[in-house]
Amino acid sequence: MSGYRPFIGLEIHVELATKSKMFCGCCADHFHKEPNTQTCPVCLGLPGALPVPNKKAIDWTVFLGLVLGCRINKHSYFERKQYFYPDLPKGFQISQYERPFCFKGWFDEVNITRVHLEEDTGKLIHRKIEGEKVTLIDFNRCGVPLVEIVTEPEIKSAEHAKEWLKKLQRVIRSLSISDCDMEKGSMRLEANVSVSKNGKLPSYKVELKNINSFRFVEKAIEFEIQRQTELFEKGQKIEQETRGFESDKGVTYLQRSKEEAFEYRYFPEPDIPPIVFTDGELDKIRKQIPELPEEKRQRFVKEYSLNEQEADYFVSNPSAAQYFEVLYLEKNFNLDFRETARLIINKKIDWENISPADFKAEVAVLQEGGLSDQVELAKAAKIVVDGNPKAVADYRKGKTNTVGFLVGQMMKKTKVDPNLARQELLKILE
Numbered sequence: 001m002s003g004y005r006p007f008i009g010l011e012i013h014v015e016l017a018t019k020s021k022m023f024c025g026c027c028a029d030h031f032h033k034e035p036n037t038q039t040c041p042v043c044l045g046l047p048g049a050l051p052v053p054n055k056k057a058i059d060w061t062v063f064l065g066l067v068l069g070c071r072i073n074k075h076s077y078f079e080r081k082q083y084f085y086p087d088l089p090k091g092f093q094i095s096q097y098e099r100p101f102c103f104k105g106w107f108d109e110v111n112i113t114r115v116h117l118e119e120d121t122g123k124l125i126h127r128k129i130e131g132e133k134v135t136l137i138d139f140n141r142c143g144v145p146l147v148e149i150v151t152e153p154e155i156k157s158a159e160h161a162k163e164w165l166k167k168l169q170r171v172i173r174s175l176s177i178s179d180c181d182m183e184k185g186s187m188r189l190e191a192n193v194s195v196s197k198n199g200k201l202p203s204y205k206v207e208l209k210n211i212n213s214f215r216f217v218e219k220a221i222e223f224e225i226q227r228q229t230e231l232f233e234k235g236q237k238i239e240q241e242t243r244g245f246e247s248d249k250g251v252t253y254l255q256r257s258k259e260e261a262f263e264y265r266y267f268p269e270p271d272i273p274p275i276v277f278t279d280g281e282l283d284k285i286r287k288q289i290p291e292l293p294e295e296k297r298q299r300f301v302k303e304y305s306l307n308e309q310e311a312d313y314f315v316s317n318p319s320a321a322q323y324f325e326v327l328y329l330e331k332n333f334n335l336d337f338r339e340t341a342r343l344i345i346n347k348k349i350d351w352e353n354i355s356p357a358d359f360k361a362e363v364a365v366l367q368e369g370g371l372s373d374q375v376e377l378a379k380a381a382k383i384v385v386d387g388n389p390k391a392v393a394d395y396r397k398g399k400t401n402t403v404g405f406l407v408g409q410m411m412k413k414t415k416v417d418p419n420l421a422r423q424e425l426l427k428i429l430e
């Protein structure tokens, strides 16, 4: 297997969380809704119906493109992508081809080819009714704004793909333009994989579809690299094809071979005028870009001397971060940053669901010295643990009653309540 190098590119589809669909006024939130209750002549593609583009969806796509470091096509348009499939009642999908809204971006050391906007399709539901296999169609999802992000084939490994996608999800979520929920299908992943022995990008690629979790994307790519490498070793040629991922068996399987590849016959959508952005409009969108997770992580590491894990905690828990920073706006608070960060992290509060009243109460507790007591307690516990290595080792071997001895040692140093002492010691020992 040595000497082979994988080339991996990713395609990510993200449903935007706009109120209405891409080209009509139907509700875009289709999850768990009664099938076919959120449709109209436009999203059902009935003859004569005219699409009207959703401005918010276009602005959000450009917003995302700017966050991903893309250049913006100030003059752009939609195109028709023709193909016949039952989930697409019009017989074509309105998408972008020649002039996507965003192109040539860069995110976390991977170049982004393009970010464009299109409409989602309906959903096919395969069922057995009275012993017979039938396929039902729900058009509620048809016409929901869908962003497609395409990367260059610069992903280095299966694990790299997983980690990069997680970061991308975090960024998109932080912009509040999509919930990026893979179980709900509001984030969908595809990977293009090829392997090469001479280090040059191969002329073929295998597209992996039907991947609905980060774990599966990693497994599917790993399997595919292995499969292609083995074919090479046997001296066989690898075909350009589309493969699905069977999560139960951890294998990929052939869906479509090159011979059946689609010819989409793209042409500009005649019912929608070109979309033009002025510099002023782009500046307005640019101004809305918030502090991004990666920037925040770096700031927390630098400003508060936190380690990567601690900073990561605050990036994934914005309310905890706010709490932490509110404390430091109070000048009379002069505790060590890291000590405070650790205490906040150890509190194990559900920060995303904390009520404003509870939030204030928590801040008050810390300001009234609740935190200092705890700092003292934590320090005392650490001294006891460091000073009694044998008891600690015994405890970790399973002699859990030695914790009583440690509590006794701690009581000698502070007049602390034995239960609190035990809790503090266990935090370190566990």
Ligand SMILES: [Zn+2]
Pocket (backbone or CB within 6 Å): 021, 024, 025, 026, 038, 039, 040, 041, 042, 043, 044, 143
């Ligand atoms: Zn509609």
